[in-house]
Amino acid sequence: MKPPTTTATFCLNQFNGRRYFLRYLAGGAIAALSVGYLRPAQSLEASLEELCSAFPLNSRCKDYLPGVQATDVKGQPVAVDQLLTGAQPGSRIAVKGLADPAIGYLVVTDGPKIAEYAIGTTCTHLGCTVAWKPEQKRFVCPCHGSQYDDQGRVVQGPARRPLGLLTVVVKQNQVRLVSRTPAIDPR
Numbered sequence: 001m002k003p004p005t006t007t008a009t010f011c012l013n014q015f016n017g018r019r020y021f022l023r024y025l026a027g028g029a030i031a032a033l034s035v036g037y038l039r040p041a042q043s044l045e046a047s048l049e050e051l052c053s054a055f056p057l058n059s060r061c062k063d064y065l066p067g068v069q070a071t072d073v074k075g076q077p078v079a080v081d082q083l084l085t086g087a088q089p090g091s092r093i094a095v096k097g098l099a100d101p102a103i104g105y106l107v108v109t110d111g112p113k114i115a116e117y118a119i120g121t122t123c124t125h126l127g128c129t130v131a132w133k134p135e136q137k138r139f140v141c142p143c144h145g146s147q148y149d150d151q152g153r154v155v156q157g158p159a160r161r162p163l164g165l166l167t168v169v170v171k172q173n174q175v176r177l178v179s180r181t182p183a184i185d186p187r
């Protein structure tokens with residue numbers, strides 16, 4: 001049989017209920033405040049990344065380095081001045097930094113300068129990694145023989161679509177790789 005509820009027990013239950021309710025409210029308020037503080041910081045970072053990868057010369061991007069720093073194939077950070085010393089216009093230089101594609105090829109243009117795009121190495125047929133063959137000026141896929149010209153356009157199937165491009169930002173003597181298609185496709 002259920003014991004009779006005394007006035008004291010009833011008051012105690014009421015008190016505990018209110019205490020938990022207030023604690024619940026306080027927890028909710030703290031969480032809401034935290035989200036409120038964090039969200040603007042995250043969205044500011046995301047919008048700066050978006051802005052500065054597309055328009056690196058924008059005045060808001062003066063100190064902002066978008067993307068990830070490119071390294072050579074041995075994992076050493078690429079320094080622009082060293083890279084361009086003796087670089088021949090038209091050459092393609094393998095760099096790493098992004099997860100996908102793991103390797104991209106920088107394009108050296110007249111100047112010499114580093115182009116604002118790099119050529120991805122994922123074959124558009126079935127995803128093997130293509131290799132740059134400087135003597136042929138082509139990217140060649142080892143899996144089923146697709147070939148691409150020095151801008152990544154298909155010259156031999158079975159691939160039908162060109163190689164993907166990455167955005168390159170050259171800043172503070174660094175090469176920054178951004179995993180997005182450049183604003184202007186040079187092809």
Ligand code: FES
Binds near residue numbers: 126
């Ligand atoms: S995956 Fe490159 S040709 Fe098939």
